[in-house]
Amino acid sequence: MIDDPVDIAAAAAGSSPAPEPEKPCEHPISDSRMVGALWLVLAAAIIGLFPFTIYSTFLVPIAATARAPESGIGFLRGLGGLAALVAGVVVAPLLGRWSKQYVAVVALILLAAASVVATTGTFAALTVFCLGIGIATALLTPALLTLATARFSGPGNIGRAATMVTAVQSLAAVCAGPVIGAMGSWRGWQGALLITAAVSVLVAVGFLRARVHRTAPPAPAVSLGYLASFRALRAQPDLLALITIAGLRTTSFMGYLAFLAVFYSDRFELTASAFTLVWTLSGAAFFLGNYLTGRWVRDPDSVIGRHPAPVLTAGLLGALLAVLGVFHTTALLPALAATALMGFGHAVVAAQVTTSIARRSGDLSATAFSVNAAGMSLGVFAGSVLGGLGLAAGGHTGLALALSVPTVLALSLVRATTRTVTRRE
Numbered sequence: 001m002i003d004d005p006v007d008i009a010a011a012a013a014g015s016s017p018a019p020e021p022e023k024p025c026e027h028p029i030s031d032s033r034m035v036g037a038l039w040l041v042l043a044a045a046i047i048g049l050f051p052f053t054i055y056s057t058f059l060v061p062i063a064a065t066a067r068a069p070e071s072g073i074g075f076l077r078g079l080g081g082l083a084a085l086v087a088g089v090v091v092a093p094l095l096g097r098w099s100k101q102y103v104a105v106v107a108l109i110l111l112a113a114a115s116v117v118a119t120t121g122t123f124a125a126l127t128v129f130c131l132g133i134g135i136a137t138a139l140l141t142p143a144l145l146t147l148a149t150a151r152f153s154g155p156g157n158i159g160r161a162a163t164m165v166t167a168v169q170s171l172a173a174v175c176a177g178p179v180i181g182a183m184g185s186w187r188g189w190q191g192a193l194l195i196t197a198a199v200s201v202l203v204a205v206g207f208l209r210a211r212v213h214r215t216a217p218p219a220p221a222v223s224l225g226y227l228a229s230f231r232a233l234r235a236q237p238d239l240l241a242l243i244t245i246a247g248l249r250t251t252s253f254m255g256y257l258a259f260l261a262v263f264y265s266d267r268f269e270l271t272a273s274a275f276t277l278v279w280t281l282s283g284a285a286f287f288l289g290n291y292l293t294g295r296w297v298r299d300p301d302s303v304i305g306r307h308p309a310p311v312l313t314a315g316l317l318g319a320l321l322a323v324l325g326v327f328h329t330t331a332l333l334p335a336l337a338a339t340a341l342m343g344f345g346h347a348v349v350a351a352q353v354t355t356s357i358a359r360r361s362g363d364l365s366a367t368a369f370s371v372n373a374a375g376m377s378l379g380v381f382a383g384s385v386l387g388g389l390g391l392a393a394g395g396h397t398g399l400a401l402a403l404s405v406p407t408v409l410a411l412s413l414v415r416a417t418t419r420t421v422t423r424r425e
Contacts, residue, residue: 046172050196058189065121076130083134088374100143107140108204112197119190142369159355163294174283241416248406250379255387285340289347315348327396
């Protein structure tokens with residue numbers, strides 16, 4: 001069973017499937033060619049971000065419609081993260097055995113169905129929405145990353161394809177605000193969710209059309225048993241170290257984001273409208289760090305490409321400096337600089353981790369990406385808890401110190417990521 005995003009794009013457009021993927025004589029493929037080859041995968045990656053972004057953006061009117069406290073509606077979002085964590089771990093070994101195109105279709109349909117259910121506005125419907133979107137994203141993200149990396153050969157192109165997906169997702173997160181605002185001009189948050197559902201179905205149909213039009217013969221697949229997949233992953237300590245670093249990095253970054261608005265309001269008296277500019281700065285820095293690092297490390301024969309540990313160390317040290325500095329800054333411009341450094345540093349680490357997993361996991365790529373996504377879902381939950389405890393115990397200083405702990409732990413694991421690099425790269 002072949003999962004080829006170029007064939008997907010061609011079939012969705014009504015043309016004949018593209019030729020077989022490049023053979024292992026690697027030559028760097030331009031970003032524009034990759035975008036053209038992966039446009040349907042990238043579209044699915046973008047639309048997957050919208051449901052929870054709409055939920056967070058319209059939290060107040062959603063709570064009013066449900067006649068529930070805002071804190072309760074916000075708590076449901078956490079349930080979605082826990083659902084993603086559980087689903088990611090449970091299905092991780094199975095993703096390597098299923099068609100990634102069908103997994104993407106199922107995830108997109110689930111995403112659309114949950115979005116439609118939410119528009120009824122009841123508390124029960126919103127609970128179903130959060131749980132459904134959490135499960136859908138736990139399926140969708142690793143499936144899309146595997147689809148993207150399966151298209152190309154050679155470690156440089158494989159790693160770049162993976163970071164292309166994550167870079168587009170981060171760019172979409174930056175641009176989501178005004179786009180969702182425009183979508184909400186029709187029937188508010190319910191209209192935005194209905195539009196999201198319609199686009200999700202269209203993208204799912206694109207994947208299904210590609211499946212109908214495919215004429216390429218099936219490719220032999222290596223299928224591991226459920227427990228065997230976990231044992232195979234456990235036998236690769238560098239992958240485990242990378243996945244753990246990703247979870248720790250997410251813990252620090254998401255805990256920081258959870259309390260960033262509070263800090264800027266307390267310290268600089270920024271209004272919610274003004275803070276959106278700070279949020280945009282952070283998101284833009286993250287996009288640039290993700291996109292540029294993906295380019296810098298794509299060549300496995302270059303100095304940077306051969307040595308991922310210094311890249312991880314530099315990103316983590318920059319993030320550590322930023323999180324310790326931002327909450328102790330008394331002037332706005334240095335605070336903004338630290339905010340940009342925080343986003344950029346974390347993006348450097350995220351891109352290097354994604355690239356390394358894509359290059360090294362081989363037949364375990366779907367399992368590794370799924371466990372990695374589950375670990376980051378746990379990081380989202382742990383970051384808010386850790387940040388809240390630090391803020392309650394020691395104010396802004398306690399918050400900074402608490403969120404620096406995961407980064408320090410991640411730094412201690414960098415060396416473990418290089419244990420088997422020479423064997424597989």
